[in-house]
Amino acid sequence: MTTRKLFATLLASAAMAGSAYAADLRIGLQEDPDVLDPDQARTFVGRIVFESLCDKLINISPDQQFIPELATEWSWSDDGLTLTMQLRDDAVFHDGTPLNAEAVVANIDRSKNLPESRRRSELTSVESVEATGEFEVTFTLANPDATLLAQLSDRSGMMLSPAAADAQGLGLATNPVCSGPYRFVERIDQDRIVLEKFAEHYNADDYHIDRVIYLPIPDTTVRLANLRSGDLHMLERLAPSDAAGVQSDGSLQFVSAVSQGYQGVTVNVNNGERANNPFGQDARVRKAFSLALDREAINQVVFEGVYAPGNQHVPPTSPWYDDSHPVEGRDIAAARALMEDAGVDRMPLEIQAANNPVQLQLMQVIQSMVAEAGFDVSIRATEFASMLQAQTAGDYEGSQVGWSGRTDPDGNLHAFVTCEGGLNDSRFCSEEVDRLLNAAREVNDMDERRAIYAEAQAILMEEMPIIYLYHQTWLWALRNNVTGFEGYPDGMIRLAGVRVE
């Protein structure tokens, strides 16, 4: 064969390889997911993959209402101690075994009892689960728990094939067998995760993509370059600084949704010796700090105006946002007056922040804003693992951290501000807040719960153990030939109805 012929053949085969999978969807992720076992998994990015791989009992709508997925309907007993769920009868796992009530019971047991399970704290209220019919499960609770539905709409509600779980044990993480619209094909660490369409899925007609390939590309510039060059069909977590560029690019689309989480400054109010300063001891000083911030300006300067300024544990777009406490503007005179009341003229303050350009820029803007109110902020740039340790050990005065957010408001608040809360690194403790937040867990009526949260909010606004700053917005960029994608506040990528034209 002559060189020219060989070259032509190579070119032709390359072209054919390119078109062999017409309905591939290549998605750029910001990080490589951790273990692909819903019971052991812990990262946000892992949940994006699970969304297509593993069906859940319940899902959420874009406006954060619970909608049926594997469970077609559910009802609470009057005392709030029994939850009965009807399951659909046409769902099967990827290994062909049926998804019935027995399978759900086995899954909840695994989530609750597997020593490696990260889901146990989410299901503590569940005393027992029983299969009360072939397709009916009944949860019996130790105490009323309004947050349970939200847990079942996330990893705790994801169903693994019990047969595969028994056979593979922890090894299931490297070869997950769920019941979602896509099944696991292969994973090369730090390179790709490949899923293919599961033809026996009950809703297979709604899924038009044959193969989904998730590619972790941590560098935002490179991720966007891959999208522009056509190597990716879509990417998640576009950098805010690239939003304008994507919006003005005729070959790309821009989709956004305000997240369920928040970013703020957690204050050390009672966690060891470093709480002993006016910022930790006097709520007036913390309020002065908050009043000195121009949250809208922060959003414009650091985040190109695409995020949402915030002052509560949920964003203003959430159905749980307390409208009676809107985001306040900057008021330096009021801040100075509060500092004077507290008897503080100027004070040094060290705040730790994640060592990346965006968080440091945020801190520098804050530093200059609060300087006018009398705070001499020094920024301690810290890598994430060290920061986490310093925070739990109380080795900090203020810590700029956030939370990825949960569908139920309890998930954004209870563990952070109740006296015994597992994530309460500020060690803020108020009997009244504890009482209210515990009460809110036991009420299933939304209006009633909102009223209780408003009461707790009023106290937290005075005490400020966490000074909320802003709510991240999930930003996706897609090529124009991808249609049918909708952004959700949980940041997941749902592929029902998505097509590549």
Place this chain on the structure above:
Amino acid sequence: MLSYILRRILIAIPTLLLVSVFVFMLQKLLPGDPALVMAGEERDPEVLAYLREQYRLNDPLIVQYFHWLWNVLQGDLGMSLRTQHPVTKLIADKLPVTIQLAVMAMFFAFLVGIPAGIISAVRKGTLIDYIANFIALSGLSIPNFWLGILLILLVSVNLGWLPASGYEPFWRDPVRSLETMIMPAFVLGTALAATLMRHTRSAMLGVLQSDYVRTARAKGLREKVVILKHSFRNAVLPIVTLSALLFGELLAGAVLTEQIFTIPGFGKLIVDAVFNRDYAVVQGVVLCVAVGFILMNLIADVLYVLLNPRMRQTL
């Protein structure tokens, strides 16, 4: 010769032990609790306690170290705390990737660096010499990440010639594999080529002034023979040493280049492992890199003997 190689391997063992102790201690000195990272956002205290028990984080350091060493001697490098894949599997997955990248980068570096070095030594003080030097200096000075991003923007986004990043195993799709590797190998190779060029040039300059080269010329040998056979062969020894060191460095991972082109090689593996406090992976990879370095040096020494007959007598 064989006993020489065996002796060299025996000497390497204490070096490896020292490296492993050093890396182990260094990691433990880093602040940050791996159990906290692993437990996830919720940080369930029960899970934390379980993880600390499971991964022996409560044991005294010395016990942890010997436990690790004992397993290593049995061929078990442990499990990744993050993905639960065996470290040996991770290394087996990543090593071919990094070797492919390193070989391609070295190939490029040899192809450009050595001829450029020879030419600029032979044509010392001419325009060609200055141009070669200028290019070499630029190659050394341009940061990899900057060159990488510029190349992606130019070649992938604007021209659409090559994929912007990613990796394809060679055995699965050779064409695609080469396509994805060309840019990273070029980026890595530029600095190497520059280093090689500078060293080749100075070694050649030394040799070209020696008496036997003058004698060779006086005999009326053709210039090509004088340069390639008489001069270059004698100048090649320091270049072999340098190449072995450079190749060893490449195996340690071209951290930035792999990050930018999203190549799942050693560099990316170790950086992610350090951030996740994935001790077992860091330990395993460092050990593997140390072995690689020692192996490369051994190969260089053996090559010495093959290239330079005089050294055979000193064995």
